[in-house]
Amino acid sequence: MSEHLLLAPLLESYFRRRLTKQRNATPATVSSYRDALRMLILFAADRLRKKPAALALEDLDRDLVLAFLDELEEKRNNCVATRNARLAAIRSFFHHVAAADPASFGVAQRVLSIPINRAHVEVTHHLTKAEVDTLIAAPDPKTPRGRRDRAFLLFLARTGARVSEATGVNANDLQLERSHPQVLLRGKGRRDRVVPIPKDLARALTTLLGERGITHHEPRPIFVGARNECLTRFGATYIERRAATEAEPTRPALADKPISPHIFRHSLAMKLLQSGVDLLTIQAWLGHAQVATTHRDAAADVEMMRNGLEKAGVTGDRGVRFRPNDSVLQLLNSI
Structure with a gap:
């Protein structure tokens, strides 16, 4: 056996079989893991003064991986969460190495023993109802771009969707013709969920679809950019920051908030918590994999956290379908 020819087939089998066929990983996960391993290989090639194709599996030992992780934090200024995400990709690959090539078990075991770093978890920021309303009202409703921006911000604020969702x-x-309109959101890790749509959002979406000549049953994106392509994450961030800039004269406090599309999720969670909705319902609504993630929103208010923890129980499995009761629907239509 030639160990110097071992790395390439293992990488190929990892991406072609392990991730896509056995793990059924999403394209986003495959892309993220590919980037992490590409960065590791380029780092190893530079450090060992070898061409990437000349690297052997034993070159990617524990010391080299640790040096790579240190560079991420010290030279690239990556946060602990990003460092841990890169390590997760590397560990996933070495789990495959241990199973696919017993001769490399020792190398894999030493890399797999690298621990995840503990990250400082800050209290999440959120917007008040008045601030959310001001942001949504900021885009000019007289222009097509302004109406799109309003509908997009309203969608984030009312559904609590992630940017990618x-x-x-x-x-x-969309199912806008139902008595209680709803939308299917495709969450991270193939966790799909159905969430309700309030009346103001249903009207905005109906108007937007009508302007673009799209029926409710067409597999076409709702929110598109200037080139009529699906809106990107950068485009979504630009929309909210532009709205924040326009809204700051009316709401100066917005200048001190870390404005991003994700802040609407936290703002909706806080509104639901303040209205007495239990943590498990919010977990299902927002598509959190664990109720502990929802606790971060509750931690912004000690009393809400205490009440939510008393109501919380065992977390659900993947693929939660949210079915709100009438009281929650009334609350949604009032925010």
Whole structure:
């Protein structure tokens, strides 16, 4: 056996079989893991003064991986969460190495023993109802771009969708003709969920679809950019920051808030918590994999956290379908 020829086939089998066929990983996960391993290989090639194709598996030992992780934090200024995400990709690959090539078990075991770093978890920021309303009202409703921006901000604020979920929504994911309109959101890790749509958002979406000549059953993106392509994450961030700039004269406090599309999720969670909705319902609504993630929003208010923890129980499995009761629907239509 030639160990110097071992790395390439293991990488190929990892991406072609392990991730895509055995793990059924999403394209986003495959892309993230590919980037992490590409960065590791380029780092190893530079450090060992070898061409990437000349690297052997034993070159990617524990010491080299640790040096790579240190460079991420010290030279690239990556946060602990990003460092841990890169390590997760590397560990996933070495789990495959241990199973696929017993001769390399020792190398894999030493890399797998590298621990995840503990990250400082800050209290999440959120917007008040008045601030959310001001942001939504900021875009000019007299222009097509302004109406799109308003509808997009309203979608984030009312559904609590992640940016990737909102930009990935197609017209056939909507059910606006129902007595209680709803939308299918495709969450991280293939965790799909259905969430309610309030009346103001339903009207905005109906108007937007009508302007673009799209019926409710077409598999076409709802939110598009200037080139009529699906809105990107950068485009979504630009929309909110532009709205924040326009809204700051009216709401100066917005200048001190870390404005990003994700802040709407926290703002909706806080509104639901303040209205007495239990943590498990919010977990299902926002598509959190664990109720502990929802606790971070509750931690912004000690009394809400205490009440939520008393109501919380065992977390649900993957693929939660949220079915709100009438009281929650009334609350949604009032925010």
